[in-house]
Amino acid sequence: MKSDRIAAIVGVAESDIGKIPGKNVLQLQAQAAKSALEDAGLTKNDIDAVFTAGNWAWAPNLMLAEYLGIQPKFTDSTNIGGSSFEAHVGHAAAGIEAGLFEVALITYGSTNRTNPSNSTFKSPLTAQYELPYGLPTPVGAYALAAMRHMHQYGTTSEQLAEIAVATRKWALLNEKAYMKEPIEIEDVLNSRKIADPLRLLDCCLVTDGGGAVIVASKNVASKLNKKPVWILGHGESHSHNTIANMPDLTVTSARESGKRAFEMAGITQDEIDVAEIYDSFTITVLLTLESLGFCKPGEGGAFVSGQRTAPGGDFPMNTNGGGLSYCHPGMYGIFLLIEATRQLRGECSSRQVENAKLALVHGTGGVLSSTSTVILGGD
């Protein structure tokens, strides 16, 4: 494993999540940011870099930093969808390595459930070639990928359902999770059809919520009370915007982002103790596991069978209950980082993965468009 310890996640927190009527996205981010700073043992004045992503303002960094009363010396509004926050962690680590700043605040907030933002653009530009056909997005795009994977490899709806069922089991161990009832494979297979082959229980939740992550230099991190969670590797990429332009519907750019993250960390797939993998839909997870190299192309269905990713299984994944069962406020990536950090600190009580030392965090954004992979290590 790479010995360099340059930057670490030192504080994490969610805001209220679920249904939060009356609160706006700035309140949720402020709440999460304050809690994350408390978690880290830092104050607002320690923050010198600001990262956020959202479509609730024309320049979200300006509005958020003003609201929080922060004048940063480094700012980054990279928005590549749900994987933005894994990219932010990579960028923060790079900025710290370059000596540009010492403490970065990364936030996200959304009122997707109670007050969805309706960002409309003057012109749809390249979306003009897809909008007239009425495909519901994003789910329809993921359905196209699932259909192709089934055709190419014989993947089944039962195998996709394994992911939803295993993830729900984790949610039942997380008091913050939105979904509270257990489900069986049959429940997934009998849930309402949305876009073939995907059914309702193949799809993530739509909730409100926010989160914050504090990244700090080794110098700062080593002085804090909690043990730092080191950023060991990072990679990012995007392969397309519209689904018709995805080069191969069964392979995501996780192949590239994951490869770079593993190389940077100097570790291999079999060394990962816990995986937090964006689960906008069950098929998202299956494609990602293959593209990251946890199994071969086409073997994702077999890989997740037998509740392998559930509590007690030999591949603990999405241990907070995931976007499928814990929360999913639009761009979920920040919550993957929060959970991985808590697992590596050993803070997860009944859902704690024993002896978790290395975590893989992987975000996917758009319609399987962007990916960003982060490998984290306990102290």
Next chain:
Amino acid sequence: MIKDLIHSAFDEESKPFWDGLMNEKLLIQYCSDCHQYIFYPRTICPHCFSEDISWQESCGNGRIYSYTVVHQAFGQFKGDTPFVVGIIELDEGVRMMSRIIGDKEQIAIDQPVSVVFAKVENELVLPYFQVT
């Protein structure tokens, strides 16, 4: 109206494509430098950055690369369900999204399809496909 969703994007880059459909022609582009077809329309080749691009009429034949039967749709498409949206790979090698019409029992990945010019509104023709 479907056209309301997209007409603000009609410009010098895309207008020949939409005008072509009104005349029952499926127009795609061809790069004279790297000899590859291009879809959607651009003024620069995404393969080699050449600007030596010309419009060509597609043969209108291809195969289904993937498809989905939509059971829950939004906005003005809500009442159309169930309907089939697919990605078609044209014989020229480019892919495009489309509706696949006709007998659903015949629709399958890799099935050959050909274009059907569907006048969905007074001023809008869309290139739908059906199994041949």
